[in-house]
Amino acid sequence: MSELIRFSVAMPENLLVQFDSLVARRGLAKNRSEVIRDLVREALVDEEWDDPSQEIVGTLSIVFSHHAADLQGKLDQVQHAHHDKIISAMHVHLDAHNCLEVIVLRGKSEVVRGIADAILGVKGVKHGRLTATTTGLYL
Ligand code: NI
Numbered sequence: 001m002s003e004l005i006r007f008s009v010a011m012p013e014n015l016l017v018q019f020d021s022l023v024a025r026r027g028l029a030k031n032r033s034e035v036i037r038d039l040v041r042e043a044l045v046d047e048e049w050d051d052p053s054q055e056i057v058g059t060l061s062i063v064f065s066h067h068a069a070d071l072q073g074k075l076d077q078v079q080h081a082h083h084d085k086i087i088s089a090m091h092v093h094l095d096a097h098n099c100l101e102v103i104v105l106r107g108k109s110e111v112v113r114g115i116a117d118a119i120l121g122v123k124g125v126k127h128g129r130l131t132a133t134t135t136g137l138y139l
Pocket of ligand 1: 066091092093094098099100
């Protein structure tokens with residue numbers, strides 16, 4: 001980590017009260033400075049994702065029925081077509097009927113979003129969410 005630099009922040013009292021409540025919810029390992037750094041990183045990740053040409057990392061979680069006809073085959077087809085952008089995938093048999101897949105993607109923002117949309121668009125996917133993270137250049 002690079003050298004820490006102190007600066008002061010002014011904010012309305014009611015906002016500070018709410019911020020301190022957030023700091024408390026994040027637990028003993030976090031203080032105001034840590035939480036502000038987390039929020040700044042979050043804003044920077046959001047900015048990366050808004051730039052279609054920016055290299056990003058995303059995690060796509062999907063839940064689907066094990067029984068749906070050829071659904072696994074269709075999901076595999078999309079993933080094989082983009083194997084160079086998929087770093088890793090994990091399959092969990094949640095119960096007798098449902099499967100969870102966690103797919104980690106890396107590439108340009110617009111490409112990663114496109115692959116995620118293609119996977120989420122496969123008929124039979126019950127729930128899914130793409131989570132933004134970063135290659136970590138400024139962490
Ligand atoms: Ni399964």
